[in-house]
Amino acid sequence: MRKRSEMMKKNRSKKIIIWIVSLIGIVTIIGYLLINMNTYGASKEAEIVSQQAEEEDNYTFYASGEANALGLIFYPGGLVEPDSYSLWAKQIAQAGYDVYVMHFPLNLAVLAPNRAQEIQNKHPEQSFVLAGHSLGGVMASRYIAANPKSIAGMIFFASYPDEKGALTNSSIPVLSITATNDGVLNQATYEEAKQYLPKDTIYEAIEGGNHAGFGSYGVQKGDKEATISNEEQQAIISQLLIEWLNTLA
Structure with a gap:
């Protein structure tokens, strides 16, 4: 029994x-x-442009063709496919800067926030700026906060640092770009987060642009309608980045 x-x-x-x-x-x-x-796929135009870049396991590389060029490591927004950022990435590469658009598990940077280290390890001779869209910007700033001496600058696309990614004690230059028709970015939180940014942070606003317009992936839930075309917003982003990056090179 x-x-x-x-x-x-x-x-x-x-x-x-x-x-x-x-x-x-x-x-x-x-x-x-x-x-x-719920993942936002790249537009057909963005897909075509991304196919011209070099596809690696964890990133897409837009080569400048310049030796030891300043590199830009980009963290996409949450649930946004990396190819969505190919239009401005190609323009930045043509201006002489290498661009690495990172890939993340399930398209969420929060699942691998230190992935920029892979690029730095592969290219120890190169200097890098980090950039990120929305959630990607939050994670990118956290990486810089943990590695303050290894990054030459930070760019926020409709994003901001949280307390864990505070850059107030950092000497690196910071560029923050927003859009006036952004319906996704929490404006109150964005304003409050300025306390975590250096006092000399440069702020730019794209008139008529929206949250999804920082990439090319169509309409995003909760966003406002842009009053400029996606092509125009991509061109403005490229111009702002190039002008700012030229001050670092």
């Missing part, structure tokens, strides 16, 4: 373990599908 009871307990335990594992698997699959359903 005792052996039979022990066998029944073991079988019950196995069934419970199998049930738990199956449940975790189902939840994981559902979560993965939901994330993919």
Whole structure:
């Protein structure tokens, strides 16, 4: 009787373990599908341009063709495909700056915030600026806060640092770009976060641009309608970046 009871307990335990594992698997699959359903894909134009760049495992490289050029490591916005940023990235590369658009698990920089280190390790002779859109900017600033001496500058695209990514004690130059028709960026939080930025931070606002216009991936939930074309916003972004990067080179 005792052996039979022990066998029944073991079988019950196995069934419970199998049930738990199956449940975790189902939840994981559902979560993965939901994330993919809510991911913003690049426009056809952006996809075509990105295909001209060098695709690596964890990033897309837009080469300037210049030896030891200043590099820009970019963290995409949350749930936005990296190819969405190819239009301005190509223009920056043509201006003489290498651009590395990072890839993240599930398109979420929060899942691999230190991925910029991979680029720095591969190119120890090169200087880098970090940049990020929305959630990507928050994660990029955290990386700089943890590695203050290894980055030459920071650019925020409709983004800001949180307390963990505070740059107030950093001497690096910072550029913050927003858009007047951005319906996604929390303006109150953005203003409050200025306390974590250097006093000499440069602020630029794109008149008529919106949150999704920092890339090329269509309409984003909660965003306002832009009064300028995506092409025009991409051109303005490129101009602002090039002018600012020229002050560092």
